[in-house]
Amino acid sequence: MLQFTRTKVFLILLTCLVGILVAMPNLFSKETVASWPWYLPHKQMPLGLDLQGGAHLLLEMDQNEIKKDWLNNLRDESRKVLRDARIGFTGIGAQGSQLVVKLAKPDERDKAIKELYKVRQTIGSAVLGTGGYDVDVSEGSDPGTIIIKPTEAGMRARLSNAAAASIETINRRVNNLGTSESTIVRQGTDRILIQFPGLKDTKELKALIGETAKLTFHEVNPSMTAEEAQQTSIPAGYKIYPADKDDGGPRAYLLRETPVVQGEDLADAQPGFDSRTGEPVINFRFNQVGARKFANFTKDNVGRPFAIVLDDKVLSAPVIREPILGGSGQISGNFSVESSNRLAVQLRSGSLPTKLTIVEERTVGPSLGADSIADGKLAGTIGGIAVVILTILAYGTFGIFACVGLLVHLIMTVALMTLIGSTLTLPGIAGLVLGVAMAVDANVLIYERIREELRTGKTPVAGIDAGFQRAFVTIADSQLTTLACAIIMFWLGSGPIRGFAVTLTIGILTSIFASVTVVRMLIWFWLRAQPKGRIQTVPV
């Protein structure tokens, strides 16, 4: 039936009013909205990076590096475990993605395996209890060999931990930049997505995440230089590290691979200036563990050099003049004021567990975003006017009602998007405008149907009523198929496609209310306003 009860009219008008109130803040600037009284809604649609400008970086962790580091750790631990248990072994070596332990006495294998169980860690799972171990320890094929192999689940857990640690570290570094509003989330198994609205220059950001900032202190081989080692052979346990800068000193150093102290033991790092030369330096302080290790090392090695290594490059190799017992020191190394600042930030925030590679970057400058908004507004207005003219031309007075319905549709769509906090993107604007064109379709279907029904000789009221009812089946069918498309777009799509899908979906949902219910109510109002029994023609 065409009729509307008072309650229904009231509810529809209330819905429209709420929609207008919720959508309203989007028309004004942030400052204006902030000055509004408390009872008005203040929430605005956040603008996407393509509209307000900003950076989008997709980073990938180095899985191989994570695995290699893990195997190295496992080897050190296994060595310690076997030594503590006084089980002799001839070697522990990495073979592909596993470790092979060769025992001195093959008959000690069972005992050794039992001992090596100590290097395993259970993978905790809150729901399922323990999810097994992160490594398998098993007998090798040759007698007297044991294989230590990371499990799938163990690797997954490692990746999760590495991602969480990376996100935390990036967050700290980025916060040190003094900017907010960035979002950093994990994506897939080995990726991290950084979204940074309003960022004008990505150089600084990239520099901050591009370096792992692994700071280590190493013992320098006292009897051999890197060049000599290259010509002859590198002693066991040592490795050649290149120098960071070519400043006339040695190009490379021969250092013990296992560091004396690692970045984890660093308690603080601050940029500063050398009191004598005035050049930028970094003042650092170890925590208790680090301070003790460093004190012991420097006590034993007075008069010998040690190396300060950042990201596997030797920053400097000063000679220890006296034991450093207090646990603090100074690093100098041709820094500029900016680079010493940045390095201090990186050191303070801890090292990244692995190198991060940028696999996708999308940056939009703020001026382009503003242009896009302006273009979108202009195109939307002109498109809207075209729709209004076409509709009124085709359907007369009822066309006017349809246009009111379209306006309601637009307002409700914006209101819903504001409520759920969906981001407005450039494709989103296109979706909004397209949604209007699709909403018109509902009215076209209804009005064409009304015309048909009237042609069969029905009275105006009966014709209008039948038109709405018959057309509704078709409208529902066509909207549902479009909805299916939109949902798939959202499900599979990334970035721009998603923004578009969200707008399209909301547009479909609101079009039923706006183009069917609201327009029907307007027509009912119009019918009621006509003098009784005088409706000869329906203006459609």
Next chain:
Amino acid sequence: MLMKLIPVFKGVDFFPHDLRLPFMKFKGPALAASIIAMLISLTLCMTLGLNYGVDFKGGSLVELKTKSGKADISALREKLNGLGLGNVQIQEFGTPDDVLVRLEEQPGGEAAQQEALKKVTAATDADYVQRRVEVVGPAVSSELRMTGFIAVAAGILAIVAYVWFRFEWQFALGAVVALTHDVLVTAGIFSLFRFEFDLSTVAALLTILGYSVNDTVVVSDRIRENLRKYKKMELNELLNLSINETLSRTILTGATAVAVLLSLYIFGGEVIRSFNLAMLLGVVIGTYSSIFIAAPLLGYLGVKRDWSDAAAKAMATTKSKAKA
């Protein structure tokens, strides 16, 4: 009351309601033409290939704006070609002071793309401001290509499942052929004219699917209704009647969509131009396909004629008997 202030006037009937264009007469040639168009498009996509944008091909795209005056494209080209970054495409973008620079994917993995970008930045920093940067590495571009393809395929499947559920399998088959036609021919046109094919084009293709099936469903709905109404009418005649009856709606909705898209295409800015172009093409092709492919196919496939409730009940009982 307010309602009395609204002028009362009738709209213009663009199409006479008793218009009976003989669409079904052309169903043979139309289907043949559509199949040929599909085959040509497929061949184009296979041989010439699609002009993939950065999203799908990998590489970098940098939009530059001069700090003052017009862009000197030839000078810029000379400078950037000297960087050893392979084929560098440079074109004016919208206005004379905007330039779009495209770098192909650099050999050497993900990090190499960033190195190339650094070189371009260093070479252009003095005269230009970067308005937009897009860098897509090899891993991501192949993933995006894959998900884009899956999205379109899944879109078609979901629609077909829905049409099958709501109508009969013949309607679903008609819809899937029509939708495949729309996607293929749009892709073919993109390939032929070397329009850039990127993520937003895929979004456009998905929307076209939605729009085209919208059209097909409206016609199908009318066919089903007429099947109930005219039990004895010859099928081809009935299909023709259904197309004609919904024609004014088809054209009017199409016209509003085209009006809006044209406005978006002309005034909506360079960034989403390829999206709007694909949409424009798709609306036209989608309208064509529901009239000339989906409905005529039903003429060949035939449909269930008795849609009355009694027939439905009879069907249900035979089905349950068969199960028992």
